[in-house]
Amino acid sequence: MKRSSIILLVLIAVAIGVIVSLVGDFSTYETFASAARHPDKEYRVIGVLDKSLPQVYDPQKDPNYFSFYVKDKAGNIRKVVYIGSRPTDFERSEQIVLTGHMQDSVFACSQILMKCPSKYKNDQVAVSNMKAQAQQVHAEVK
Amino acid sequence: MASHYIGEHLLPGQIGHLAVIVAFVAAWVATIAYTVSSVQQQRHLSDMHSWRRLGRMAFLVQVIGFFTIFGCLLWIIWHHYFEYYYAWEHTSRDLSPKFLLASLWEGQEGSFLLWALWHCVLGLILIKVSKSWEGPVMGIISFAQCCIASMLLGIYFFGYRVGSNPFILLRNAGVMPFEPGPDYLSMIRDGAGLNALLQNYWMVIHPPVLFLGFASTIVPFAYAIAGLGTRKYSEWVKPALPWCVFSAMILGTGIMLGGAWAYESLTFGGYWAWDPVENASLVPWLTLVAGIHTLLVYKHTGHSLRASFFFFIISFILVLYSTFLTRSGILGDSSVHAFTDLGMSGQLLVYLFVFLIPALAIFAYRYREIPAPRTEEPLHTREFWMFIGSLLLFISAVFITFTTSIPVWNKIFHTNMAEPVDREFHYNRIQIFIAILIALGTAVVQYYKYKQNSWQYLRKKIALPTAIAVVACFIFGWLSDIQYSKYGLGFLIAIYLLFFTSIYAVIANLGYILFMLKGRLRKAGASVAHAGFALFLIGVVLSSAKKQVISIDRMGMMDVFDFSNKNENPRENIFLPFGVPVQMGDYDVTYVGDSTAPGDPKIYYAVQFADRQHPDKPLFTLYPDILKNTKGMQGYSANPHTQHFWNKDIFTYVNYASNIEPDQTDTVRYHTHALAVGDTVFLQNGYLVLRSLYRNPTRPAYRPTPQDVAVAADIQVFSGGKSYTASPIYYLRGNEQGAVDDTISSLQLYLHFEGIDPAAKKIMLAVKQIPPKDHFIVLKAYVFPFINIVWLGVGITILGFLMSLVHRIRQQMEKRQISQKPVYATKDVDI
Numbered sequence: 001m002k003r004s005s006i007i008l009l010v011l012i013a014v015a016i017g018v019i020v021s022l023v024g025d026f027s028t029y030e031t032f033a034s035a036a037r038h039p040d041k042e043y044r045v046i047g048v049l050d051k052s053l054p055q056v057y058d059p060q061k062d063p064n065y066f067s068f069y070v071k072d073k074a075g076n077i078r079k080v081v082y083i084g085s086r087p088t089d090f091e092r093s094e095q096i097v098l099t100g101h102m103q104d105s106v107f108a109c110s111q112i113l114m115k116c117p118s119k120y121k122n123d124q125v126a127v128s129n130m131k132a133q134a135q136q137v138h139a140e141v142k
Numbered sequence: 143m144a145s146h147y148i149g150e151h152l153l154p155g156q157i158g159h160l161a162v163i164v165a166f167v168a169a170w171v172a173t174i175a176y177t178v179s180s181v182q183q184q185r186h187l188s189d190m191h192s193w194r195r196l197g198r199m200a201f202l203v204q205v206i207g208f209f210t211i212f213g214c215l216l217w218i219i220w221h222h223y224f225e226y227y228y229a230w231e232h233t234s235r236d237l238s239p240k241f242l243l244a245s246l247w248e249g250q251e252g253s254f255l256l257w258a259l260w261h262c263v264l265g266l267i268l269i270k271v272s273k274s275w276e277g278p279v280m281g282i283i284s285f286a287q288c289c290i291a292s293m294l295l296g297i298y299f300f301g302y303r304v305g306s307n308p309f310i311l312l313r314n315a316g317v318m319p320f321e322p323g324p325d326y327l328s329m330i331r332d333g334a335g336l337n338a339l340l341q342n343y344w345m346v347i348h349p350p351v352l353f354l355g356f357a358s359t360i361v362p363f364a365y366a367i368a369g370l371g372t373r374k375y376s377e378w379v380k381p382a383l384p385w386c387v388f389s390a391m392i393l394g395t396g397i398m399l400g401g402a403w404a405y406e407s408l409t410f411g412g413y414w415a416w417d418p419v420e421n422a423s424l425v426p427w428l429t430l431v432a433g434i435h436t437l438l439v440y441k442h443t444g445h446s447l448r449a450s451f452f453f454f455i456i457s458f459i460l461v462l463y464s465t466f467l468t469r470s471g472i473l474g475d476s477s478v479h480a481f482t483d484l485g486m487s488g489q490l491l492v493y494l495f496v497f498l499i500p501a502l503a504i505f506a507y508r509y510r511e512i513p514a515p516r517t518e519e520p521l522h523t524r525e526f527w528m529f530i531g532s533l534l535l536f537i538s539a540v541f542i543t544f545t546t547s548i549p550v551w552n553k554i555f556h557t558n559m560a561e562p563v564d565r566e567f568h569y570n571r572i573q574i575f576i577a578i579l580i581a582l583g584t585a586v587v588q589y590y591k592y593k594q595n596s597w598q599y600l601r602k603k604i605a606l607p608t609a610i611a612v613v614a615c616f617i618f619g620w621l622s623d624i625q626y627s628k629y630g631l632g633f634l635i636a637i638y639l640l641f642f643t644s645i646y647a648v649i650a651n652l653g654y655i656l657f658m659l660k661g662r663l664r665k666a667g668a669s670v671a672h673a674g675f676a677l678f679l680i681g682v683v684l685s686s687a688k689k690q691v692i693s694i695d696r697m698g699m700m701d702v703f704d705f706s707n708k709n710e711n712p713r714e715n716i717f718l719p720f721g722v723p724v725q726m727g728d729y730d731v732t733y734v735g736d737s738t739a740p741g742d743p744k745i746y747y748a749v750q751f752a753d754r755q756h757p758d759k760p761l762f763t764l765y766p767d768i769l770k771n772t773k774g775m776q777g778y779s780a781n782p783h784t785q786h787f788w789n790k791d792i793f794t795y796v797n798y799a800s801n802i803e804p805d806q807t808d809t810v811r812y813h814t815h816a817l818a819v820g821d822t823v824f825l826q827n828g829y830l831v832l833r834s835l836y837r838n839p840t841r842p843a844y845r846p847t848p849q850d851v852a853v854a855a856d857i858q859v860f861s862g863g864k865s866y867t868a869s870p871i872y873y874l875r876g877n878e879q880g881a882v883d884d885t886i887s888s889l890q891l892y893l894h895f896e897g898i899d900p901a902a903k904k905i906m907l908a909v910k911q912i913p914p915k916d917h918f919i920v921l922k923a924y925v926f927p928f929i930n931i932v933w934l935g936v937g938i939t940i941l942g943f944l945m946s947l948v949h950r951i952r953q954q955m956e957k958r959q960i961s962q963k964p965v966y967a968t969k970d971v972d973i
Contacts, residue, residue, distance in 0.1 A: 003518055015537055018572055019544055026548065042563040057884070059798060063920045064695055064713040076165040085715045085797040086922045088778040099563055111563075
């Protein structure tokens with residue numbers, strides 16, 4: 001067998017091995033219930049913010065603690081605790097992707113991805129001359 | 143029904159759209175004419191020249207077409223013709239000229255246009271220099287131009303819209319909230335504007351350079367396909383080589399400009415985040431560099447020609463694939479770069495496959511005909527290890543593409559996979575080993591000779607650089623003191639291995655320039671590029687493994703979760719109340735104020751750094767800001783600010799502030815007091831006194847008119863042992879009344895002169911003071927040690943590419959002057 005063929009075979013074998021291990025890293029989208037079955041693993045959970053339940057972010061007490069409630073795709077509502085600051089415009093999010101794990105009945109979250117309303121589809125042409133007025137007022141105040 | 147609208151400028155749009163159609167048709171004519179001319183050339187028919195002339199004319203026409211499109215679009219944007227959707231959507235009146243230009247490529251249409259313009263420029267150069275290759279090479283580029291022009295057509299064929307016309311009118315774009323009347327334009331005061339996040343000088347330079355990089359990958363591709371098509375399997379190599387070097391140089395520059403942008407103004411916390419779009423542009427660069435190496439192997443030894451064909455074909459295909467990923471919307475929200483979906487994903491797929499399928503078909507069909515020596519390269523030769531190095535680059539590209547394509551796999555296999563939870567480590571844990579091998583290869587391989595089993599030679603020549611490198615590794619390994627425990631001992635060892643092999647590569651390449659090339663810089667391009675790349679790797683290792691979060695919060699801890707068996711999730715945000723120094727690393731850090739400017743959507747937060755030993759002497763002040771996105775993307779986004787030192791950067795950004803959400807500060811209301819001269823008002827930590835009232839005040843903020851009757855209150859404030867003065871103004875201007883407020887920002891004290899009660903001889907003064915505990919920011923701060931080595935390494939790598947580009951072009955010009963030499967030169971010091 002030629003050496004180049006051997007090298008090629010070895011490389012292909014290594015590449016397949018690595019790709020299998022890469023797939024092992026891939027995460028899946030779960031619900032709170034399925035994430036609770038494996039509290040030792042991190043998952044992604046898709047859900048929506050439950051605006052009727054309280055959100056807590058009090059940077060004076062702890063700038064790295066933000067808690068809120070999310071309803072997942074199965075309709076279950078769980079408390080989520082995010083170790084970090086409260087993302088701006090959190091209320092406007094249509095959908096939230098949480099990364100983290102279940103701990104008791106709380107989802108400990110290490111990453112939040114928000115899907116906000118499409119930035120262009122809801123665009124409306126601003127037709128008033130509010131802006132011009134505002135500028136005038138601004139100039140007067142100065 | 144044709145109704146008349148007042149004030150529209152329809153001419154530039156009509157010319158522009160006509161130019162799109164002209165460019166599209168002319169590009170087709172050029173494609174056909176050039177293809178026919180190259181077939182004729184194959185058969186040595188004489189009308190080849192007239193076909194080529196036609197091809198040139200048609201190409202020239204489409205060049206004029208594309209430049210006309212660009213000119214019309216720029217004209218529209220420049221004059222704020224908001225009757226055009228593109229101008230309304232991407233610009234506003236307050237944009238400065240450079241951002242008006244940059245807004246051209248904010249949208250998909252404009253960035254396609256940019257790409258086509260670069261194709262035009264490259265095509266014109268090729269017409270001049272490509273000689274007998276003009277027919278096939280220009281045929282392929284013209285075909286790409288057809289594809290791009292079709293992206294701008296916006297014409298319906300059989301119910302399917304082909305392309306998106308950049309000259310569509312606002313009233314036809316379906317965004318008007320009402321039926322436009324004849325005077326609708328008078329109501330459109332301003333456009334939606336350029337996304338504030340993009341209002342950055344990087345937006346002016348990064349896209350043009352990157353698109354030149356993308357556009358230039360077609361030249362090696364076209365030469366390779368031309369070589370296959372005309373069966374001149376080896377002749378294309380020499381004219382193509384400088385283009386390959388050029389393309390890799392520009393694409394690399396464009397990618398790293400993006401990295402610098404990300405570092406400077408995004409909150410990734412670094413220059414590279416393995417973002418899908420970053421990956422998609424890196425991958426073609428890797429295969430392009432692999433191709434340059436196999437091409438050199440072929441030039442010197444006759445080996446690896448098939449691999450070279452493959453690499454240049456795949457590089458261009460990967461550029462198209464990256465275009466598809468970025469623009470089809472398939473990446474969704476997982477990337478900062480993703481354009482909005484224009485509903486063109488089908489067309490983008492067609493663009494990808496019309497190149498992919500024929501290119502792979504002709505490659506497979508002619509594969510056996512491509513010359514390849516029967517004998518194998520001996521083990522101890524340069525060509526053998528260069529080939530291995532190219533394979534490594536390719537494998538790296540395969541791994542990166544595999545994970546980046548998760549959304550594509552999900553579409554194809556109807557799966558529901560998500561990105562790895564720890565994206566960076568997912569890539570790093572594989573790529574670090576490839577980087578180690580590449581660094582080792584760039585150190586050693588050039589000391590081998592081509593075509594000779596040169597183990598002895600290598601051992602003799604490389605001994606000295608190796609010895610120096612070993613010493614250097616000990617010294618720097620000890621000095622650097624990398625302790626990166628996050629992913630365990632194995633990864634730490636890998637980091638040290640990469641650090642050492644990169645040091646070895648820098649020294650071995652310097653040694654090669656000094657001892658082997660005897661300082662002849664003309665031929666040193668490759669060694670310079672390799673040394674630069676290794677330096678870049680050193681910078682990457684140091685700046686990431688020794689990156690330090692200095693804003694770790696040790697106070698808070700309302701509720702602590704056990705993240706110890708997961709990714710570390712340190713408490714990276716720190717609470718900075720106004721005016722109170724907080725310890726961070728070696729610094730005492732104080733939030734000292736914020737500022738805004740009219741017309742600027744940013745709020746700047748002044749954060750003062752002082753040495754812990756000498757807290758009274760501030761060292762420097764950083765101004766990270768928060769800006770309101772004009773397009774409502776995420777409401778607000780943070781812009782970091784960085785203090786640069788020669789050996790480190792201190793990088794800060796504001797994650798939250800008390801005054802970004804209006805309800806936060808509005809909870810504190812003004813209280814109105816009726817004051818006579820001499821009266822006092824008690825404040826949180828002191829009091830104020832109304833000392834006197836005076837006429838005709840002068841303050842920069844107050845612009846008097848002759849009819850004004852103005853009064854100022856002279857107020858003295860005592861707080862915390864210090865004294866301050868303020869003079870709010872109240873005026874009557876005809877029938878109107880007005881006020882000019884005054885603030886003492888260090889006390890967060892706002893004073894508003896409301897009015898005068900002449901009967902009681904009192905003034906009405908409204909006072910608001912935001913308590914310090916309600917006035918704060920939440921800050922993140924990193925230290926990046928030796929980040930400058932990253933930029934230095936990138937710069938040297940680009941310089942190395944440039945040197946070898948100049949060398950290649952010079953070589954060709956000299957050879958052309960002398961005569962044709964045999965295909966394989968046999969110099970041993972020539973990369």
